[in-house]
Amino acid sequence: MEQQGTSVKSVVVPFESGSSPTALKQLGPHNVPERWHTVDRSAHAPHIVAVPGDDGGAEDEDAEWVAAALVTARPHTAYLKIVDAVGDVPAAVRAVVARARSRGLAQVKWEGWTATPENAAAAGFVPLSPPLAQSEGAAGPDAGYVRWLHDGTVTEPPYYGQTTHFTCGAVTALVAQAHAGTLSPEALDREAELTLWRDATNFPACEPVGLGVAVRRAWPSSPVTVHLDTDRPVLLDHYPDNDQDWRALLQRTSRTEAGRIGVPVAPGHLSLTAIRGAIGRGEHVLLLVSLAGMQGFDVPHWVLCHGAVPGAVVIDDPWANGAAGDTWVDAHLLPVPDRSLDTMSIMSTDSTDSTDSTDPADSADPAGTADCFRGAVTIGRPA
Structure with a gap:
């Protein structure tokens, strides 16, 4: 477990397939964690970025959480991806962005499984253009969002996923x-x-x-x-x-x-x-x-x-x-x-x-x- 940053209090714990931390379950009824376990995410360093309540610090493993996000990323890249955020969603997203900044990364992405355009915009994210096609066996969300952590812009090409294994x-x-x-x-x-x-x-x-x-x-x-x-x-x-x-x-x-x-x-x-x-x-x-x-x-x-x-x-x-x-x-x-x-x-x-x-x-x-x-x-x- 590690503490991230000074301006945003957060807890980072590894995500283990097949089980969920007790503090995550205490955030209230939601069906997101069930979907988190449907694939083996271990190759993409899955971890939970959580925000403890006012009575708990990042060093307190038993503290209750007020928010949490499942975060992954491809190895050898310069981004973090929020799969979902639960609880106090804006607080969870702020914690992930702070973690990405502390690591000198270029961007944070947010899959649109449960994220709303309003929540994404309020957190400084812009929508990605929907894909024209998705690669076989990799059905993703209908929407996605990105927040760049540097000055300037990168123009967006259309996204098209190859429909065969060889094209x-x-x-x-x-x-x-x-x-x-x-x-x-x-x-x-x-x-x-x-x-x-x-x-x-x-x-x-x-x-x-x-x-x-x-x-x-x-x-x-x-x-x-x-x-x-x-x-x-x-x-x-x-x-x-x-x-x-x-x-x-x-x-x-x-x-x-x-x-x-x-x-x-x-x-x-x-x-x-x-x-x-x-x-x-x-x-x-x-x-x-x-x-x-x-x-x-x-x-x-x-x-x-x-x-x-x-x-x-x-x-x-x-x-x-x-x-x-x-x-x-x-x-x-x-x-x-x-x-x-x-x-x-x-x-x-x-x-x-x-x-x-x-x-x-x-x-x-x-x-x-x-x-x-x-x-x-x-x-x-x-x-």
Whole structure:
């Protein structure tokens, strides 16, 4: 148990699946804790931030609570998420915001299971745009809210959750173009998702060159640059040799097509400074990352980098891990510290899972010491 901050008195206790603290039950009749236990949230550091009554201090474990919130977050990120708040809801939210500030985080989110727009606005939160689609198996709330803890704003792209385990590359490109105004949000649907994936896929992965070529063919006026600091085929090592051969041939064909239609393939390592620079110029960066840090399994996956705040890059992730209580509220406008994003986007060429599938059953630990690479696609403003 720990005390958080000096201006807001609070108690922080771990959240244990299958049981609830007595003080939580004493807050009165509510059915929220029952829902808290419907999934295993342990991968996202679940904890309860509680506000003790006037007669109790943060050091008093037996003090009655007047408010409590269940709080989680993806590992290696820069936010906290309120799943629900009960009791004196404004007091619980103030305690969570104070905790986030004390940790130097970029934002607090609030899932809209029980939060009302009025309560959220009174606490300084703004509504997130409802998702156009949610990823399979990760049904989240209809509403969500965010409160940034820094000066300035980050413009919000539409959120679209990939509807298959393998279309993350196509979805990030579509969302980037919708955010840039090149594609109307109404056109961002499953037909568009699967059509772009079909043009970009290396079966079933979307490797960087093929994805860049497909984006350029779909939007000829948009400048596209592929960043790939290896000249060998990628995302193939887990396949048998004969399956690697024809996929490698397709990747070489993509490189030839990139040269034919004028898509540069930059061989240098794309730094986080360069990613921030591209975002500052109004460009979008589709970045290949491993989900090992944020979700606990080493699966290559595409995310969209579209904003920057002090110390973190803001991404949109088209996939949410519903089995861990992860929803579109986590995946949308997600701040990731520069160092964390740098680490998770250094990919192993020997990763034993090399599809962009987000099914944890496909993942395995990398074998041995491997060569590494970074893959990205930068989409500039339309000419």
